[in-house]
Amino acid sequence: MRRRPQAATVARVPRPFDLFAACLPGLEPLLAGELSALGLDPRPLRGGVAFTGDTTQVLRAGLWLGTASHVLVRLAEFPCRALGELQRKASLLPWPEWLRPATPLAVRATARSSRVYHTGAIVERVENAIAGALGQPPPRDAADAPAALVHVRFQGDVCTLSLDATATPLHRRGYRLDGAKAPLREDLAHALVRASGFTGDEALLDPFCGAGTIAIEAAGLALGLPPGRLRPPPLEHLAPFDPAAWESVRSEARRPAAGAAPPIAAGDRDAGAIAAARENAARAGVAAAITFHHGAFTTQPWFAAGGAPARGVLVTNPPFGVRIPRAEGLLALHQTLGHRARTLGPGWRFALLAHDVRLARRTGLPLRAAFTTRHGGLSVSALVGSIPAADLGGPPDDDGPGPGP
Secondary structure (H helix, E strand, C coil): CCCCCCCCCCCCCCCCEEEEEECCCCCHHHHHHHHHHCCCCCEEECCEEEEEECHHHHHHHHHHCCCCCEEEEEEEEEECCCHHHHHHHHCCCCHHHCCCCCCCEEEEEEEECCCCCCHHHHHHHHHHHHHHHHCCCCCECCCCCCCEEEEEEEECCEEEEEEECCCCCCCCCCCCCCCCCCCCCHHHHHHHHHHCCCCCCCEEEECCCCCCHHHHHHHHHHHCCCCCCCCCCCCCCCCCCCHHHHHHHHHHHCCCCCCCCCCEEEEECCHHHHHHHHHHHHHHCCHHHEEEEECCHHHCHHHCCCCCCCCEEEEECCCCCCCCCCCCCHHHHHHHHHHHHHCCCCCEEEEEEECCHHHHHCCCCCCEEEEEEEECCEEEEEEEEECCCCCCCCCCCCCCCCCCC
16 A cells, blocks of 8 residues: 655744854954843854844844844754755745745855855745745845845855845944945944943043044943944844834833943044044944044044043054055055154053054054954954053154045
């Protein structure tokens, strides 16, 4: 007697979820520290940090993580060697538990060293599987509506399906509408501030502030403000969103930090950059915590004798003549930056973002690499250390070649 074939069983979403916080390469240790501070158990991997959590912890991670770019929910991982196998296995996932039929859908695919290598065909098969599970094709990704983003990754003959918990990357905070020249990504600025050892109870100076991103991220840390405070809630466009859980997470974030913010100063010689930085700080809700200075960095009041607080960190992204093509005078600028930094006193530390380490060494400051990553197509390093005592026999002053990044 022949056995009747059994119907395929649709999987259920495991709880707690398998989660992955993605970040720029090199930022994994800093991101793991943020997750640990949220009471989670991070497992650093290449390109991000894995952890587990329920819906509330996904909401909390999306709100509080400053160095992450995405929070992904791992839906499934399975061996796969053919497109037909991909559609069959993907169709067994509990898509109705995650996706709303009326929410636009976008599927992105990557494939490396895999027998299934045609990314366009991969996207089509996963879209077919989702349409079958939902009973209708979801709307296409639309520019004017948040979309559910499904990531399909083939590494070898193993397929991983993930769902982005947010509709926009986490580094897009929502306050920077005017980026000024060569803007620094918010997550990278946040990482540079954290790498400096900024504690939130000491001064911070950025003499090349550009759009003000470093100072704004530092002020948010000092005031205990979540980096995602201006974005829509994580999961809001997906079926598991729990409004009550979100309100609880937001209530936790409304608790003010103890004490006043430390002095934070930012300057730039470009008047347009300063105007943009002020507007960005106002949108971020930290304008009152930052003092902006328009002028050459050598005229920054804190560089004057006795003008700086006793303790603090100099955190900056000085121009390095690649993304802003004005390389003349950069050697003199870095020499002068090092000389001026020494006037802050031995109670200060520093963190510089550098593309050319040899150029950064012209500051004469003791450099140690905290992390190396990619930004704007370039390899950049965060160089940190303690500022030694002033050497009045240092190089002569130079106002430098132009606006900071």
